[in-house]
Amino acid sequence: MTWLITGGAGYIGAHVVHAMTEAGERVVVYDDLSTGISERVPRDVPVVVGSTLDGDRVARVLAEHDVTGVVHLAAKKQVGESVEWPLHYYRENVEGLRVLLEAVTAAGVGAFVFSSSAAVYGMPDVNLVTEETPCVPMSPYGETKLAGEWLVRATGRATGLSTASLRYFNVAGAASPELADLGVSNLVPMVFEQLTEHAPPRIFGDDYPTPDGTCIRDYIHVADLAEAHVAAARALSSSPGRDLTLNIGRGEGVSVREMIDTINAVTGYDTPPTVTSRRPGDPARVVASADRVARELDWKARRDLHDMITSAWQGWLHHHPEAART
Template identity: 55%
Template sequence: MTGGAGYIGAHVVRAFGEVGLPTVVLDDLSSGHAQFVPEGVPLVRASVVDTAAVRAALAKHRVTGVVHLAGFKYAGVSVQRPLHTYEQNVTGTAHLLEAMAAEGVEQIVFSSSAAVYGTPDVDTVTEQTATSPESPYGESKLIGEWLLRDQGRASGLRHTSLRYFNVVGSGAPDLYDSSPHNLFPLVLDALTSGRTPRINGTDYATPDGTCVRDYVHVADLATSHVAAAQALASGAALDPVYNLGSGDGLSVRQIMTTVAQVTGIDFEPEIADRRPGDPARIVASGEAAARDLDWRMRHTAEQMVASAWDAHRRAHGTPA
């Protein structure tokens, strides 16, 4: 599992362990954490751009399938660092596929992103919605999907790509989101440091004027990775892409209100200007994934926030 020491990857590793599927993690720890990898799970510290290291890991551990979560995931930063983004996400995926072909590994689940859609012109995104990425990150994820498609045509590689939306929460108290760009850690960091969380823009064409996003719990996401890998291993037919979305969004202000309720910290968010390129609403249907990948929303907004808050406090030594 590439990127298995990261926030999402570590949850996927544990979900595999819960059903008795052995894993090996390959991660360069540029944003992951070695302590996220469970005891007994091998950790290979290497980058996916290092084809020789990937081949060695595949061979040594007799890998039969890959879940590819490694990558540079910051859409905003990718605009300033396009070459780095393409190297990690496009070149890295190409090298991984090269190593897999050399070692006879013929199935892969790919971590894609809602960023492939850009600013959709529909209320609810489906897998048939046109892709129009607006950042090097979104472009790199779409190219990754193309690489899998083309390698599948050329070699028979069995694959599927899971398009994530806003992944939040925690499935275990020792696993937390350490991203400096995601809403939940930004809000929780602000509260624990005595600052006031910020809302960027309150004049959008949404019910309360703030952006609406599709928030999904990381443990639910992990469960569908297990289902996808098991389906590929069994020879079941899967679609090339799936949206892991709720079908219903929450506004940024609704998240702030829920955070105040769950944490017991009463606050009124600061209001700032809109961020360039932020669409008013991105919500996706998860019907196809529900049909094929055991996808469903098992957590309420309150449970998402509470699990993230518990993990955040543990990581930062904040008393309950």
């Protein structure tokens, strides 16, 4: 098969590209490079610059490369930004997906893996979030991901397209320093930036009903997440007509304070955090049940928290060598 990977020059997308090629799959990257970096993509993988809103260009790429499956990661993903620009997020994330699916079905592509998010759940009041936990997204970003799942599923049922929606939990780490997360909207690189600038890491609220009072999240290594995409892609290609919705997490919770303590230990900065007020909408605990993905894909996360932080720090130092402790 040949897989078109939209958003394949991004942080997660590039990891998926590397994992797919290492597994022997043929890959083509389609990315508008608004946030992606083409140098992340292996040199022997074609990179086509374009938007998923450009249906004619997508159709040409599908035909020219004889694409038989799509992994769709291209999307806008900043929660706060989505609140400010909801129309932009719906256009990019929902209309872009609709245009892409229209081209995919017209071309007779057989498999479609959709990048979703745990943001579809909102503030679940459960110990472990299963795929049956009600979805009540709290932001336009989460709404666009849930709407995307609906659109993918409906298209699959109407056309026979095999589909999988993968609900990512909190992603961290790097498979190699070159592929590190360079943004500072996620907790780990955000703390790295604060430490590098000799500022204390921030904890938003320590009065939650958790053992140490800080929020608990399920963190997954990006390399494990990429391998889950390989497993999903192969499951769809070997079993036409499948319709999967799967949590992608470790099924283990880590508090914000535990995360910061681990980052301090790995980096050697040892800077105590400061506590500020809660952020609106932050649930106390969001941890995945990973039972269904283990059953459906025979996949399980293999890397632990220390692996995530160590690899992320190596990547941060690769891009910010001045941050090294001396």
